[in-house]
Structures are given as C-alpha cells and as structure tokens.
Amino acid sequence: xxxxxxxxxxxxxxxxxxxxxxxxxxxxxxxxxxxxxxxxxxxxxxxxxxxxxxxxxxxxxxxxxxxxxxxxxxxxxxxxxxxxxxxxxxxxxxxxxxxxxxxxxxxxxxxxxxxxxxxxxxxxxxxxxxxxxxxxxxxxxxxxxxxxxxxxxxxxxxxxxxxxxxxxxxxxxxxxxxxxxxxxxxxxxxxxxxxxxxxxxxxxxxxxxxxxxxxxxxxxxxxxxxxxxxxxxxxxxxxxxxxxxxxxxxxxxxxxxxxxxxxxxxxxxxxxxxxx
Amino acid sequence: xxxxxxxxxxxxxxxxxxxxxxxxxxxxxxxxxxxxxxxxxxxxxxxxxxxxxxxxxxxxxxxxxxxxxxxxxxxxxxxxxxxxxxxxxxxxxxxxxxxxxxxxxxxxxxxxxxxxxxxxxxxxxxxxxxxxxxxxxxxxxxxxxxxxxxxxxxxxxxxxxxxxxxxxxxxxxxxxxxxxxxxxxxxxxxxxxxxxxxxxxxxxxxxxxxxxxxxxxxxxxxxxxxxxxxxxxxxxxxxxxxxxxxxxxxxxxxxxxxxxxxxxxxxxxxxxxxxxxxxxxxxxxxxxxx
Numbered sequence: 001x002x003x004x005x006x007x008x009x010x011x012x013x014x015x016x017x018x019x020x021x022x023x024x025x026x027x028x029x030x031x032x033x034x035x036x037x038x039x040x041x042x043x044x045x046x047x048x049x050x051x052x053x054x055x056x057x058x059x060x061x062x063x064x065x066x067x068x069x070x071x072x073x074x075x076x077x078x079x080x081x082x083x084x085x086x087x088x089x090x091x092x093x094x095x096x097x098x099x100x101x102x103x104x105x106x107x108x109x110x111x112x113x114x115x116x117x118x119x120x121x122x123x124x125x126x127x128x129x130x131x132x133x134x135x136x137x138x139x140x141x142x143x144x145x146x147x148x149x150x151x152x153x154x155x156x157x158x159x160x161x162x163x164x165x166x167x168x169x170x171x172x173x174x175x176x177x178x179x180x181x182x183x184x185x186x187x188x189x190x191x192x193x194x195x196x197x198x199x200x201x202x203x204x205x206x207x208x209x210x211x212x213x214x215x216x217x218x219x220x221x222x223x224x225x226x227x228x229x230x231x232x233x234x235x236x237x238x239x240x241x242x243x244x245x246x247x248x249x250x251x252x253x254x255x256x257x258x259x260x261x262x263x264x265x266x267x268x269x270x271x272x273x274x275x276x
Numbered sequence: 277x278x279x280x281x282x283x284x285x286x287x288x289x290x291x292x293x294x295x296x297x298x299x300x301x302x303x304x305x306x307x308x309x310x311x312x313x314x315x316x317x318x319x320x321x322x323x324x325x326x327x328x329x330x331x332x333x334x335x336x337x338x339x340x341x342x343x344x345x346x347x348x349x350x351x352x353x354x355x356x357x358x359x360x361x362x363x364x365x366x367x368x369x370x371x372x373x374x375x376x377x378x379x380x381x382x383x384x385x386x387x388x389x390x391x392x393x394x395x396x397x398x399x400x401x402x403x404x405x406x407x408x409x410x411x412x413x414x415x416x417x418x419x420x421x422x423x424x425x426x427x428x429x430x431x432x433x434x435x436x437x438x439x440x441x442x443x444x445x446x447x448x449x450x451x452x453x454x455x456x457x458x459x460x461x462x463x464x465x466x467x468x469x470x471x472x473x474x475x476x477x478x479x480x481x482x483x484x485x486x487x488x489x490x491x492x493x494x495x496x497x498x499x500x501x502x503x504x505x506x507x508x509x510x511x512x513x514x515x516x517x518x519x520x521x522x523x524x525x526x527x528x529x530x531x532x533x534x535x536x537x538x539x540x541x542x543x544x545x546x547x548x549x550x551x552x553x554x555x556x557x558x559x560x561x562x563x564x565x566x
Contacts, residue, residue, distance in 0.1 A: 024444070046410055092292075093290045097290060100285075112297055115300065117556065118549065121542045121545050122542040122546035125307075125529045213501065216507060227393045228393075241401060248398060263385060271490050
C-alpha cells in the first residue's frame with residue numbers, strides 16, 4: 001500500500017518536474033529548432049515552421065555574410081586570456097592567504113570582494129577615455145586586461161576556499177618524511193589543488209564569455225566578441241530570425257556544455273563559499 | 277608552520293593582486309569623482325571649467341533620474357520576487373524523488389549560461405514580437421489581438437526576461453542548500469509526530485534562510501547593473517520607460533558625451549551600490565568565520 005502511493009506520487013512529481021524543466025528550457029530549444037529553417041519559414045506560425053524542410057542555410061549565411069568566425073575567436077581569446085592571466089596572478093595570492101594567513105588576511109579578502117560590487121558605470125568614463133587615448137579601444141588586449149581585473153577577485157576567492165580545504169597536516173607529514181620543497185609542491189600540493197584550479201578556470205571562462213557590459217562599451221568591430229556580434233541583431237535589416245538563431249546557437253552551445261559540467265562549482269564560486 | 281621567511285614570501289605573492297585591484301578600483305573612481313565636478317562636454321569645444329555641485333544638482337533634479345531609480349528598483353525587486361519565490365518552489369520540487377533528476381536539473385539551469393544579449397534578443401524577437409513572435413502566433417490562433425509586450429509593458433517584459441536568466445541561479449543555490457539539510461533531524465521530528473507543514477516551517481525554512489539571503493544579496497549586486505538586456509531590447513524606451521541608472525549614466529556620458537553629468541550619475545550609482553554592498557559584505561564576512 002505504502003509502496004504504491006509513493007510510486008504514484010513519484011510519477012506525478014516526475015511529470016511536474018519534467019514539464020517545468022521543459023518550459024524553462026523551451027526558449028533555448030526553440031532557437032535551436034529555428035536555426036535549421038529558412039528565413040521565410042522562421043517567421044511562420046510555430047507548427048508551420050516545424051513542418052517546413054530543415055536546412056543549414058542560416059549557419060552558412062552567418063559564416064559567410066557576417067564572418068562569424070572572427071567574433072568567435074575574439075570571444076575565445078578574451079575569455080580564455082583573461083581567465084589564464086587572472087589565474088597566474090591569483091594562484092600565488094590565494095595560496096599564501098590560505099596557507100600563511102596573517103591578521104589582515106580576512107580583511108584583505110573582503111576588500112578584494114568589495115571591488116566586485118563597484119558598479120561599472122562608476123568607472124566607465126575614465127576607462128573609456130583612457131582606452132581612447134592609449135588606442136586600446138576595440139582591441140583584444142584592452143578587453144583581456146579588463147576581463148582579468150573583473151575575474152581576479154572571484155578567482156582568488158574560489159581558489160582560497162579550495163586551498164583552505166587542503167589539510168596542512170599532509171604537507172607536514174610529507175616534510176617529516178623528508179620531501180624537499182619542490183617535491184612537496186609537485187607531488188603533494190599540485191594533485192590536491194588541480195581540481196579546484198580547474199573548476200575555477202571553467203567558471204571564469206563562462207563568466208567572461210557572457211560578460212556584456214565592457215564588451216559592448218569598449219569594442220565595435222575588430223575585437224568584438226560574440227556578445228557584441230549578437231547585439232548587432234538589435235537593429236537588423238530584412239529577415240534575420242534564422243540567422244539570429246544560428247548565431248545564438250553557436251554562441252551559447254560551448255558554454256552551455258561547459259556550464260553543465262560545472263554546476264557544483266557554480267554555486268560555490270558565485271556565493272563565494274557561503275553556500276556549498 | 278608559518279616562519280618569518282614564509283611570511284615575507286607570502287606578502288610578495290599577494291602583492292601583485294592587491295596592487296592591481298587597488299589601481300583598478302581607486303584610479304578610475306577618483307578620476308570619475310574629479311570629472312563629476314567639472315563642466316566637461318566632449319561635443320562642446322570650450323575649455324573645461326570647474327562646476328562645483330552643478331552636475332549633481334542637474335542629475336538629482338532631472339525627472340529622468342528619479343524615474344530611472346524607480347525603474348532600477350522595479351527591476352531589482354521584481355526579479356528578486358520572481359526568482360526567490362519561483363526558486364524555492366522549483367528547488368522543493370526538484371528535491372523530491374523522481375525519474376530523470378539529472379536531466380531536469382540540466383534543463384532548469386541552462387538559461388543561466390545564455391549570454392545576456394542572446395536571451396534578450398531571443399525573447400524580444402522570437403517570443404514577444406507582436407507580428408512574428410510565438411506569443412503573437414498563439415494569441416492569433418486563439419482569436420485574440422497580439423500584445424506588443426515591449427511597447428505596452430516594457431518594464432514588465434524586461435523583468436520577465438531577466439527573471440528567466442536568474443531563476444536557475446536561485447534554484448540551484450536553494451537546491452544545494454536543501455540537499456545539505458540534515459536528514460536525521462527530519463526523521464527525528466517525524467518520529468516525534470511533527471506534521472509535514474510544521475517540519476517545513478520549523479526545519480526547512482530556517483535552514484533555507486541563509487541561502488535565500490545569499491541569493492538576494494548576490495542577485496541584487498548583478499541586478500543593479502543590468503545593462504545589456506535593456507541596450508538590445510528597448511534602448512531605455514519607449515521614452516524613458518525602461519531607463520535604469522546604469523543606462524542613464526551610459527546615455528549621458530557616451531551618447532550625449534556629457535562627461536561631467538555622466539560622472540556625477542556614476543558616483544551616485546556607486547553610492548547606491550555601496551549601501552547594498554555594505555550589507556552583503558557583512559553577511560558574507562559572517563559566513564567566513566563559520
């Protein structure tokens with residue numbers, strides 16, 4: 001008796017949960033479906049569109065007419081570049097704060113975090129004018145620099161919470177066993193720290209890929225990443241639904257896949273360790 | 277463990293980050309403050325002069341400014357309400373046993389990974405467009421007049437779009453928190469005869485409070501700065517119906533090229549954000565000790 005009621009409730013919950021999941025995911029599914037139809041079919045009613053023949057026309061059009069590849073490469077360079085730079089600067093900092101904490105370590109961490117809370121418009125004008133004067137406007141270098149600084153606090157915080165979990169006793173045990181400093185770092189610390197570094201990297205690439213304030217303000221064409229390219233569809237000419245769908249699908253697919261792998265780290269990274 | 281030697285090494289390892297973040301935060305901010313006291317218009321070819329508090333006066337007495345604060349508040353509060361209430365309900369649902377949990381979870385968090393310009397333009401064109409959008413097709417199919425979302429209810433439409441982006445975040449954090457709920461405590465309460473409702477209100481709700489606080493604080497920081505969604509959908513309009521503080525500062529400084537007034541607006545935005553940040557930092561700082 002008890003078993004049959006739980007099975008029944010499980011069926012109901014399953015239907016409800018799948019329905020909600022489907023509805024939330026639907027817009028993404030819809031642009032995916034739309035991207036495989038012609039511009040003319042894309043503006044038809046939903047069922048008429050689904051019934052019309054499938055084609056990869058829109059993908060080809062986006063590649064040839066809009067040179068999609070350039071924007072994609074800019075996105076890759078900017079998001080990976082700024083993340084790697086932030087890691088290079090942030091790893092030693094997080095490392096020393098986690099293992100050699102001083103009296104001011106906590107204040108320092110809080111201060112670093114507070115830089116994330118500064119609204120971008122508060123520093124927009126000096127940066128824009130500075131970029132203009134130095135010729136950094138619409139360059140990848142400029143955006144990588146900004147991205148690094150935006151990422152840095154999150155990188156340090158995430159790494160700090162990961163490094164904190166590495167027990168110091170293990171290091172001491174290795175030292176007692178006569179491990180040299182270099183073998184201690186290479187064989188004991190690195191294997192334990194790598195998963196944390198990897199997930200920090202993943203989350204920050206995702207965040208930089210989707211960053212859409214500075215990339216919209218500081219780029220126009222040469223260094224424009226996908227956020228800016230997609231924004232150009234806000235004032236299009238002629239029919240563009242299929243092209244926008246194709247471009248959007250390609251822009252979000254890699255990040256969606258990476259994001260699904262980093263679910264757990266997402267919570268940790270974005271709540272600064274407050275929820276695990 | 278920490279010797280004098282390693283302490284000095286640690287200082288050197290932290291120094292680059294501290295210096296960079298300090299420069300990134302202080303130099304532009306001080307420059308903005310300086311600009312905010314100048315009569316500095318890039319389109320007017322006359323020497324820049326000292327303006328005192330004129331820019332602040334201009335900004336604070338501008339009707340658009342008051343409206344922009346209200347719009348910003350509406351977006352922050354509207355999105356928070358939808359995502360927190362929706363997130364709690366969704367997290368409770370997804371925490372129940374059902375088939376395919378992993379897949380549903382993947383579907384639900386997906387919108388969070390969609391870049392803001394994509395989600396805004398997709399909602400604007402493929403769904404809310406009064407001629408070709410899906411809602412218009414559905415309305416026509418049912419014999420109703422299509423509704424022009426972005427011109428008739430622009431602010432609500434933007435709240436809807438932004439809420440769709442942030443609902444997954446709230447859900448994921450609340451779900452993570454629910455999963456760390458102590459099962460034994462629940463069982464003990466059940467054995468002592470606590471009903472489902474009282475278990476929910478006396479065990480689950482207090483446990484979720486911290487996660488909800490975290491969701492509210494972090495989302496507020498991001499929501500105060502919503503920009504791309506407005507930029508590609510309504511460009512602040514119709515009129516100034518969806519102009520937020522961020523958007524207003526952008527218009528003033530990089531469209532009208534009034535550096536002085538734009539800077540004053542930027543500083544006001546910083547002050548407002550700092551009020552929120554103050555509470556956020558205290559909250560996160562408290563958790564750091566735990």
